[in-house]
Amino acid sequence: MTYRGTTKVNERGFIEIGGVSTETLKEAYGTPLFVYDVKDIRDRANEFHDAFKNQSVSYQIAYASKAFSCIAMIELANELELSLDVCSGGELYTALEAGFPVERIHFHGNNKTPDELEMAVTHKIGCIVVDNFTELSWLMALTESSKQQMDVLIRITPGVEAHTHEYISTGQEDSKFGFDLNSAQADKAIDMITSHEFLTLQGVHSHIGSQIFRAEGFEEAVKEIYASIEGWVNKFDYYPNVLNVGGGFGIRYTENDEPLPLSTYIDKMVEAAKKESNRLNKPLPEFWIEPGRALVGEAGTTLYTLGTRKEIPDVRTYVSVDGGMTDNIRPALYQAEYSATLANRAHAEPEEVVSIAGKCCESGDMLIWDINLPKIEQGDILAVFSTGAYGYSMANNYNRILRPAVVFVEDGEHECVIEREQFEDLTRRENRYSKIMLPEKA
Ligand SMILES: Cc1ncc(COP(=O)(O)O)c(C=O)c1O
Numbered sequence: 001m002t003y004r005g006t007t008k009v010n011e012r013g014f015i016e017i018g019g020v021s022t023e024t025l026k027e028a029y030g031t032p033l034f035v036y037d038v039k040d041i042r043d044r045a046n047e048f049h050d051a052f053k054n055q056s057v058s059y060q061i062a063y064a065s066k067a068f069s070c071i072a073m074i075e076l077a078n079e080l081e082l083s084l085d086v087c088s089g090g091e092l093y094t095a096l097e098a099g100f101p102v103e104r105i106h107f108h109g110n111n112k113t114p115d116e117l118e119m120a121v122t123h124k125i126g127c128i129v130v131d132n133f134t135e136l137s138w139l140m141a142l143t144e145s146s147k148q149q150m151d152v153l154i155r156i157t158p159g160v161e162a163h164t165h166e167y168i169s170t171g172q173e174d175s176k177f178g179f180d181l182n183s184a185q186a187d188k189a190i191d192m193i194t195s196h197e198f199l200t201l202q203g204v205h206s207h208i209g210s211q212i213f214r215a216e217g218f219e220e221a222v223k224e225i226y227a228s229i230e231g232w233v234n235k236f237d238y239y240p241n242v243l244n245v246g247g248g249f250g251i252r253y254t255e256n257d258e259p260l261p262l263s264t265y266i267d268k269m270v271e272a273a274k275k276e277s278n279r280l281n282k283p284l285p286e287f288w289i290e291p292g293r294a295l296v297g298e299a300g301t302t303l304y305t306l307g308t309r310k311e312i313p314d315v316r317t318y319v320s321v322d323g324g325m326t327d328n329i330r331p332a333l334y335q336a337e338y339s340a341t342l343a344n345r346a347h348a349e350p351e352e353v354v355s356i357a358g359k360c361c362e363s364g365d366m367l368i369w370d371i372n373l374p375k376i377e378q379g380d381i382l383a384v385f386s387t388g389a390y391g392y393s394m395a396n397n398y399n400r401i402l403r404p405a406v407v408f409v410e411d412g413e414h415e416c417v418i419e420r421e422q423f424e425d426l427t428r429r430e431n432r433y434s435k436i437m438l439p440e441k442a
């Protein structure tokens with residue numbers, strides 16, 4: 001197996017990440033445990049920066065914090081000179097708590113509530129990516145009553161089908177996100193915003209989907225957006241300052257995934273945009289992207305302890321871990337596939353094919369089907385790779401299972417950035433119901 005980033009096998013046969021052995025991590029924090037290789041996140045951010053610098057364009061890389069948000073991660077994003085995409089009051093709150101510079105925060109979402117919009121306006125964040133007419137009318141009223149200026153982008157659906165799971169594909173016409181191009185909704189929105197006293201239309205946004213391995217979809221989206229821009233130039237004399245093409249850059253979950261170098265996506269998109277701008281005899285707008293998975297996905301590894309075993313002769317052997325769809329719902333939701341290794345005997349030869357089950361009361365709670373592993377013993381540590389995006393952030397308490405701890409590792413050191421949930425956390429916000437009348441004890 002080829003390991004990612006700083007992950008390697010140490011002299012005792014244990015997987016180590018960031019110079020810290022998984023043996024140490026299990027002892028210090030228990031399992032399940034999310035481990036982030038911080039250097040890998042730094043390297044990925046720098047790869048994006050370098051790609052843009054090579055193209056000599058003005059740009060912003062907004063980390064899509066939905067992929068994994070917590071104070072430490074947001075602080076790291078700030079240190080790495082990223083901007084930040086938030087898409088709920090909770091993500092915005094976390095960014096504010098982390099002290100992220102408000103002017104680099106961009107607010108997304110197909111149903112931002114009036115309260116969330118007010119929060120964004122009050123904190124004077126960088127921009128709001130307006131998604132629909134309802135939101136636009138709320139935002140207009142809000143900025144009028146507070147007499148506050150707000151920069152906006154409009155999100156459009158370019159009608160491009162990304163080749164990915166349909167649940168994570170968003171650029172197609174039939175989508176809940178953004179203004180439709182074909183029915184001239186985007187034109188109407190532009191007209192409304194550009195003629196509004198307190199809103200400034202900085203540009204246009206599109207996001208075609210997630211876990212995309214081909215640059216063509218992005219190039220196609222750029223062309224579609226420019227076809228619309230041409231119309232806006234002619235109709236309203238409007239040309240955007242900002243072109244935001246969203247995120248969605250694919251990563252390696254298993255050996256079957258072959259992601260493109262990040263620079264390939266950037267080069268292709270920027271070149272397509274340069275060509276289109278030249279065609280219209282206009283300057284290239286500032287180029288924005290919003291990667292989530294590509295920044296943090298492969299940096300994350302989940303450590304589990306292997307527990308029970310069920311052998312069904314001539315059918316399958318199930319081995320269960322102490323987590324499952326509560327810390328990684330992606331296999332159940334998108335049939336996502338992962339690779340894994342026995343972290344405490346990483347050099348041992350594969351000997352048996354087993355399927356890794358979670359501990360929830362759901363047959364669909366499977367993490368990996370039919371994986372070849374060394375002979376498993378109870379108590380072995382299983383390391384599941386590339387769990388850094390949409391793992392912890394989609395974690396839940398089904399079956400009242402506790403959310404794992406999250407640890408950052410770097411240069412041989414480890415720090416807990418999210419504590420493991422405790423049983424008390426489960427009932428902390430609960431009240432007894434006052435109308436309960438317990439039967440008298442005999
Ligand atoms: C608007 C928007 N931007 C950025 C992202 C980040 O996507 P990814 O994590 O695939 O880069 C998403 C999620 O798909 C999104 O909906």
Ligand SMILES: N[C@@H](CCCC[NH3+])C(=O)O
Binds near residue numbers: 066168210330389
């Ligand atoms: N949560 C999804 C991606 C959706 C991204 C947000 N639009 C995943 O795990 O792949």
